[in-house]
Amino acid sequence: MGAPQGPNRIAERKLRDKQARRANIIRAARRIAELEGWSNVTVRRLSDEISYSQPVLYAHFGSREGVVTAVATEGFQELGLALEKARKRVKRGSTVEAVANAYLEFAASLPALYEAMFSLSVSVPFGDAASPSELRLAFSQILELFQGQSSNPEVLSELFWASLHGIAELTRTKRFPLRRQKERVRALVGLFR
Amino acid sequence: MGAPQGPNRIAERKLRDKQARRANIIRAARRIAELEGWSNVTVRRLSDEISYSQPVLYAHFGSREGVVTAVATEGFQELGLALEKARKRVKRGSTVEAVANAYLEFAASLPALYEAMFSLSVSVPFGDAASPSELRLAFSQILELFQGQSSNPEVLSELFWASLHGIAELTRTKRFPLRRQKERVRALVGLFR
């Protein structure tokens, strides 16, 4: 069977182009943010990068904030996958430790992405049914850790997430010296094991 | 003895006026931020509130960021005092619990101030000798909790702060439902007691 015929073909091509351009914008935003900070991610700069005029960006995302939200959503997706991988591939040692390390490594290696997810983006609940699937996926990876282990896995998961987020954020904003990071993680794992 | 004489009098009066106006600006910034969000704290808006032109603000703080930093510094001062009060006045129950509750109540009751302290302001290390005294004061209140109780009070203090900050931040940004807040604190205190 060859390519589909009829007028659908061109609609499909247009859709592909649209998605590709959308991905381009997000990629450009992430690159600039990671290299030069989010304050340099302006609408004009983004439209320069993709060689289109500004209104094209608004057709895709509605606002600058929409771009940040899209980046944040990608971030939650990737974080969820990273945590899942860590949880499933662990051989020796505790899964709690593996997930904690994966979380903090994610936050440390992509600080601008993490910033978009937690400091810049609009706030949507984690566990709620109304939450985007990306957020529920990520949270479920942590929930899985304490399922059955505790009388109240939900509360313990939230607490574990909060601790990781606090460490990540205070490290990202240079409040904590990196020097003691290993000890911090060890102490954290000790508390939650 | 009456009022001091000589030309010092007017210099002193000018200094008082200056400090009063500075306090006015900070107060206005805090009020607007708490009521309408930090995005509404513009230089023009602030100069309107104090009935002076914009350059006056720059004479005091150098930049808009300077205003936010000044607010954040006030915030650390007040947080330190609140934690100290909680730590010293506790009668029954653990001091850890009292401090945790004081911290979270502070963050919940003044979300814009907390945002200035941790999300908007420039980042300065907590424990470092180069840190502003306000930060060291606040951190020392937590350090005090674990002094002698643990083999490594510094790491444990950082971890405790991180957990509190994570809870506060994820609550402020509506990631956590307020419903389970009490349970979260109970679980947290259980881990650190």
Next chain:
DNA sequence: TTACATAATCTAGCAACGCTAGATATGATG
């Protein structure tokens, strides 16, 4: 192929922002 209609894209500009140079007013001092 040509004419048309729809969709895609751009040009140009608005209002608001942070910030500052240069003009003006104020007030203490001889």
Next chain:
DNA sequence: CATCATATCTAGCGTTGCTAGATTATGTAA
């Protein structure tokens, strides 16, 4: 009163997010 420094303001620059209206490209049909 005249002087001079200090305090304050006016006016405007460059940049931002965003949008209305003009313009070009593109698929459809005669």
